[in-house]
Amino acid sequence: xxxxxxxxxxxxxxxxxxxxxxxxxxxxxxxxxxxxxxxxxxxxxxxxxxxxxxxxxxxxxxxxxxxxxxxxxxxxxxxxxxxxxxxxxxxxxxxxxxxxxxxxxxxxxxxxxxxxxxxxxxxxxxxxxxxxxxxxxxxxxxxxxxxxxxxxxxxxxxxxxxxxxxxxxxx
Amino acid sequence: xxxxxxxxxxxxxxxxxxxxxxxxxxxxxxxxxxxxxxxxxxxxxxxxxxxxxxxxxxxxxxxxxxxxxxxxxxxxxxxxxxxxxxxxxxxxxxxxxxxxxxxxxxxxxxxxxxxxxxxxxxxxxxxxxxxxxxxxxxxxxxxxxxxxxxxxxxxxxxxxxxxxxxxxxxx
Numbered sequence: 001x002x003x004x005x006x007x008x009x010x011x012x013x014x015x016x017x018x019x020x021x022x023x024x025x026x027x028x029x030x031x032x033x034x035x036x037x038x039x040x041x042x043x044x045x046x047x048x049x050x051x052x053x054x055x056x057x058x059x060x061x062x063x064x065x066x067x068x069x070x071x072x073x074x075x076x077x078x079x080x081x082x083x084x085x086x087x088x089x090x091x092x093x094x095x096x097x098x099x100x101x102x103x104x105x106x107x108x109x110x111x112x113x114x115x116x117x118x119x120x121x122x123x124x125x126x127x128x129x130x131x132x133x134x135x136x137x138x139x140x141x142x143x144x145x146x147x148x149x150x151x152x153x154x155x156x157x158x159x160x161x162x163x164x165x166x167x168x169x170x171x
Numbered sequence: 172x173x174x175x176x177x178x179x180x181x182x183x184x185x186x187x188x189x190x191x192x193x194x195x196x197x198x199x200x201x202x203x204x205x206x207x208x209x210x211x212x213x214x215x216x217x218x219x220x221x222x223x224x225x226x227x228x229x230x231x232x233x234x235x236x237x238x239x240x241x242x243x244x245x246x247x248x249x250x251x252x253x254x255x256x257x258x259x260x261x262x263x264x265x266x267x268x269x270x271x272x273x274x275x276x277x278x279x280x281x282x283x284x285x286x287x288x289x290x291x292x293x294x295x296x297x298x299x300x301x302x303x304x305x306x307x308x309x310x311x312x313x314x315x316x317x318x319x320x321x322x323x324x325x326x327x328x329x330x331x332x333x334x335x336x337x338x339x340x341x342x
Contacts, residue, residue: 004201004205004277004278004281004282005180005201005204005205005208005278005283006283007277008205008208008274008277008278011208011210013210030175032267032332032336032337033176033332034176034179034216035328036331036332036333037176037179037180037182037329037330037331037332038273038337039184039273039276039288044275044281045229045234045331045333045336046174048336048337048338049336049337049338050338050339050340050342051338051339051340052340052342053339053340054340056342057341063284075311083221084249090268091185091227091234091293091294092267093289094265094267095265095290095292095315096268098265098266098269098270098273099269099270099273100274101270102209102210102269102270103179103273103277105210106175106178106179106274106277107175110174110175110178111175117210117275118267119212119263120258122262122265123262130329134341134342135341135342137342138342140342142211144266158208159182159204159207159208160207160208160216161203161204162217163220164217164219165207165218165220166201166203166219166222167218167219167220167221167222168221168222169221169223169224169225169228170221170224170305170306171221171305171311
């Protein structure tokens, strides 16, 4: 049980990365493989991932997103998107993408990488900026942008446990 | 890296449980501790959890939710709820609850337990049913119900990796 919590609590939001550090294609593949192992409504797996290493594009993201300044030192960003085409299940697309994102963050933290989840959906001005920057088709919605890099800051495992959030049988 | 994926891919949707099997309070605490270790917008941790063991209440959930039949053999359910009070961050409440839910599922799978995530939000008829059944205050929204039990079915690790979902630099 202790190991289970260690795995999960190792994930912290990291905003300082070793500038220029290499994150290999193999490492990125592991993160995306983890992301795609998430559950989704009707197992429809509505997610897509844009891997961004180009510094000009990372700069452009920082122009759109007011809290993505950590991309300055990140090795790359992953833009998580959802495909809204499936009318039976698309009401759940953001939850599905959130579960995939959480898997990605956990895989990164347990592979020695740092990440920071920056929300895009449901803020229209950010969504519009990402749509244009990445030439997204109409059925594809930007969900979030994840900074990925080699940590240049250390954070202790997080434990936000609060018994006041637990209710028995009813509210 | 292999171990990282093993941890994440061990989670599968389990719908058959050993009827009457004990899931201890300590095990439930570990699951909720994992859930509360998720990231959230502005670190506002908008989640609440109702632990339901009462069979009459579990039956009532099955009356509201058409796809929660696996609760018949589950040891308990966790109803994940979000607190919408914080106007600066409440647009992200469902994503935050999804990340917490994913942590809970991963902790369960790696503790020998099985789970199944049943969506409630954003289906008005299910939300209304849960609101009434659990006497939720107006600022609290039901997000999902998670069945928890000791598995009575085995599933191999999931690997849904699909390179077609990965894009480089742009769509």
